[in-house]
Amino acid sequence: xxxxxxxxxxxxxxxxxxxxxxxxxxxxxxxxxxxxxxxxxxxxxxxxxxxxxxxxxxxxxxxxxxxxxxxxxxxxxxxxxxxxxxxxxxxxxxxxxxxxxxxxxxxxxxxxxxxxxxxxxxxxxxxxxxxxxxxxxxxxxxxxxxxxxxxxxxxxxxxxxxxxxxxxxxxxxxxxxxxxxxxxxxxxxxxxxxxxxxxxxxxxxxxxxxxxxxxxxxxxxxxxxxxxxxxxxxxxxxxxxxxxxxxxxxxxxxxxxxxxxxxxxxxxxxxxxxxxxxxxxxxxxxxxxxxxxxxxxxxxxxxxxxxxxxxxxxxxxxxxxxxxxxxxxxxxxxxxxxxxx
Amino acid sequence: xxxxxxxxxxxxxxxxxxxxxxxxxxxxxxxxxxxxxxxxxxxxxxxxxxxxxxxxxxxxxxxxxxxxxxxxxxxxxxxxxxxxxxxxxxxxxxxxxxxxxxxxxxxxxxxxxxxxxxxxxxxxxxxxxxxxxxxxxxxxxxxxxxxxxxxxxxxxxxxxxxxxxxxxxxxxxxxxxxxxxxxxxxxxxxxxxxxxxxxxxxxxxxxxxxxxxxxxxxxxxxxxxxxxxxxxxxxxxxxxxxxxxxxxxxxxxxxxxxxxxxxxxxxxxxxxxxxxxxxxxxxxxxxxxxxxxxxxxxxxxxxxxxxxxxxxxxxxxxxxxxxxxxxxxxxxxxxxxxxxxxxxxxxxxxxxx
Numbered sequence: 001x002x003x004x005x006x007x008x009x010x011x012x013x014x015x016x017x018x019x020x021x022x023x024x025x026x027x028x029x030x031x032x033x034x035x036x037x038x039x040x041x042x043x044x045x046x047x048x049x050x051x052x053x054x055x056x057x058x059x060x061x062x063x064x065x066x067x068x069x070x071x072x073x074x075x076x077x078x079x080x081x082x083x084x085x086x087x088x089x090x091x092x093x094x095x096x097x098x099x100x101x102x103x104x105x106x107x108x109x110x111x112x113x114x115x116x117x118x119x120x121x122x123x124x125x126x127x128x129x130x131x132x133x134x135x136x137x138x139x140x141x142x143x144x145x146x147x148x149x150x151x152x153x154x155x156x157x158x159x160x161x162x163x164x165x166x167x168x169x170x171x172x173x174x175x176x177x178x179x180x181x182x183x184x185x186x187x188x189x190x191x192x193x194x195x196x197x198x199x200x201x202x203x204x205x206x207x208x209x210x211x212x213x214x215x216x217x218x219x220x221x222x223x224x225x226x227x228x229x230x231x232x233x234x235x236x237x238x239x240x241x242x243x244x245x246x247x248x249x250x251x252x253x254x255x256x257x258x259x260x261x262x263x264x265x266x267x268x269x270x271x272x273x274x275x276x277x278x279x280x281x282x283x284x285x286x287x288x289x290x291x292x293x294x295x296x297x298x299x300x301x302x303x304x305x306x307x308x309x310x311x312x313x314x315x316x317x318x319x320x321x322x323x324x325x326x327x328x329x330x331x332x333x334x335x336x337x338x339x340x341x
Numbered sequence: 342x343x344x345x346x347x348x349x350x351x352x353x354x355x356x357x358x359x360x361x362x363x364x365x366x367x368x369x370x371x372x373x374x375x376x377x378x379x380x381x382x383x384x385x386x387x388x389x390x391x392x393x394x395x396x397x398x399x400x401x402x403x404x405x406x407x408x409x410x411x412x413x414x415x416x417x418x419x420x421x422x423x424x425x426x427x428x429x430x431x432x433x434x435x436x437x438x439x440x441x442x443x444x445x446x447x448x449x450x451x452x453x454x455x456x457x458x459x460x461x462x463x464x465x466x467x468x469x470x471x472x473x474x475x476x477x478x479x480x481x482x483x484x485x486x487x488x489x490x491x492x493x494x495x496x497x498x499x500x501x502x503x504x505x506x507x508x509x510x511x512x513x514x515x516x517x518x519x520x521x522x523x524x525x526x527x528x529x530x531x532x533x534x535x536x537x538x539x540x541x542x543x544x545x546x547x548x549x550x551x552x553x554x555x556x557x558x559x560x561x562x563x564x565x566x567x568x569x570x571x572x573x574x575x576x577x578x579x580x581x582x583x584x585x586x587x588x589x590x591x592x593x594x595x596x597x598x599x600x601x602x603x604x605x606x607x608x609x610x611x612x613x614x615x616x617x618x619x620x621x622x623x624x625x626x627x628x629x630x631x632x633x634x635x636x637x638x639x640x641x642x643x644x645x646x647x648x649x650x651x652x653x654x655x656x657x658x659x660x661x662x663x664x665x666x667x668x669x670x671x672x673x674x675x676x677x678x679x680x681x682x683x684x685x686x687x688x689x690x691x692x693x694x
Binding site: 095135139142149151153154157158159161162165166168169172175178179182183185187188261313315316319322326327330333334 | 498500506509510516517535618677
């Protein structure tokens with residue numbers, strides 16, 4: 001039923017947008033100093049109730065919320081793209097070691113080579129993410145049956161733990177580096193330089209464009225490599241474009257908020273269920289943007305929850321996402337015969 | 342792979358009295374002896390090093406309790422615990438890795454990849470940061486953490502039986518949850534607590550005492566014979582659950598027993614020295630290549646583990662004069678080439694998963 005489908009699509013889009021707006025408002029309102037929602041709205045509209053509230057909102061909460069929206073979208077998109085490219089339902093920038101590659105490269109750049117500005121180390125993040133993803137992919141393809149989900153996931157863990165032991169070697173020799181590293185490595189939106197948000201935007205934008213323009217080719221590739229090739233898709237080119245997008249999106253996010261695991265895993269699965277409900281089916285032209293919209297919902301919820309649960313201290317958003325996403329991963333492993341996506 | 346020389350090829354034999362038959366594996370035997378001798382030499386070499394240098398021959402004499410009294414005290418009381426912990430931890434990790442890799446038919450499925458050491462780490466870091474040990478030592482907590490994680494993984498992977506495949510994937514999920522919890526705790530504590538916690542998480546042989554040697558030695562004395570005794574069943578599991586059952590192997594009980602033994606080994610090892618990275622992953626693979634067998638040989642893997650840990654500890658102490666790196670950093674660095682090696686030897690790798 002075409003009209004029913006259109007109605008449900010409209011409902012879905014409206015709901016997601018409404019959820020994003022609501023969570024953004026809550027994220028601006030809640031925290032160590034909670035601001036009532038009406039004052040938030042007044043402040044956003046340019047009539048701040050007081051100097052203090054105006055200050056808190058514009059210099060702390062709004063940048064933090066925007067950071068959650070952008071990096072969340074980037075990680076969700078990156079996860080969906082990785083699941084499509086590897087045809088692996090367990091792909092995620094964290095699980096497949098891409099985040100670990102980026103974070104090790106950043107620690108190397110900051111701790112050993114003395115990089116201080118974001119533009120000094122973000123390139124290292126891209127390089128690390130690229131090398132890690134290539135190594136994991138080839139390691140995961142070992143053996144006769146090719147790249148199965150379990151082998152890719154194991155390869156990701158192996159590479160991650162290797163990189164982590166190098167990272168510890170660096171941070172254990174340097175007290176100050178350790179002190180900064182331990183907050184960042186848990187994956188947090190708190191206390192970030194709002195200038196960094198602006199600085200990573202170009203990378204995220206390019207990454208998003210590259211990712212979204214992959215969608216039609218990914219739809220053909222879902223039918224199998226041979227079919228996609230005979231439909232005129234140039235597989236090598238599509239993969240290159242996809243990997244570039246993953247590296248840009250993941251590397252830039254990790255450079256600012258640190259490694260966040262499971263966000264890119266959970267969101268595409270939810271997106272798939274919703275798309276099924278709406279009647280779109282597994283169409284990546286919808287799945288990719290939907291993942292990009294749903295991931296910030298999860299990340300912002302985790303961030304808000306982390307601020308509220310344990311006041312006055314905070315639980316890092318990355319930790320809560322992992323606590324929510326981990327059980328999801330296990331349920332996924334138990335429920336499905338893990339075939340290809 | 343080129344054909345081995347005739348002297349090293351496997352030879353079946355059968356004796357009429359006593360009625361025994363089997364396969365003689367000269368290459369496996371030779372590798373085992375070679376690695377054992379190498380590990381012993383490294384063990385003694387490690388004992389010669391320190392503020393008070395002792396000659397190699399004196400070390401061997403002091404091990405038997407003869408020679409200069411001062412040397413005997415230095416060697417037996419001060420240096421022997423460290424060397425013994427290194428040796429035993431290496432054996433425990435190596436054997437445990439071989440068990441897991443054989444059971445799951447996957448060269449990457451070692452206990453440190455499926456969350457056991459992560460679980461131990463989370464328990465210890467929680468104790469360090471929250472300042473509550475419940476009257477138990479850090480080692481005991483590490484042990485409990487690893488055992489609890491193993492039980493959790495097994496329970497969650499259970500679905501009318503547990504396959505190696507599900508154990509790996511559930512283990513990976515649990516491992517990520519544990520490492521997030523550890524990250525949170527490390528960020529939560531003050532910087533000294535964070536440093537202590539991270540130092541333990543790397544794997545370390547500094548300042549070991551006889552009490553750690555004792556508990557580890559007792560654990561090995563129980564678990565090692567049990568594990569090695571199940572070697573035959575372990576090999577049939579390599580053929581897949583159905584074939585193994587057809588060959589008369591009680592699949593689920595054996596898998597549970599192997600899992601418990603492997604977990605016990607890795608848990609006691611982690612409790613004594615922290616999670617020494619990559620020993621359990623790499624050593625069985627190295628042993629398998631050296632011995633030319635089709636699956637990791639448990640005993641030789643254990644000896645290789647001892648060799649690698651003792652050698653890495655030597656390197657960690659001697660590489661940069663004046664500092665003592667944690668041994669886990671060296672084994673981590675050695676793990677990189679092994680991973681690359683696995684990459685290159687595509688055709689020989691197992692097809693697990």
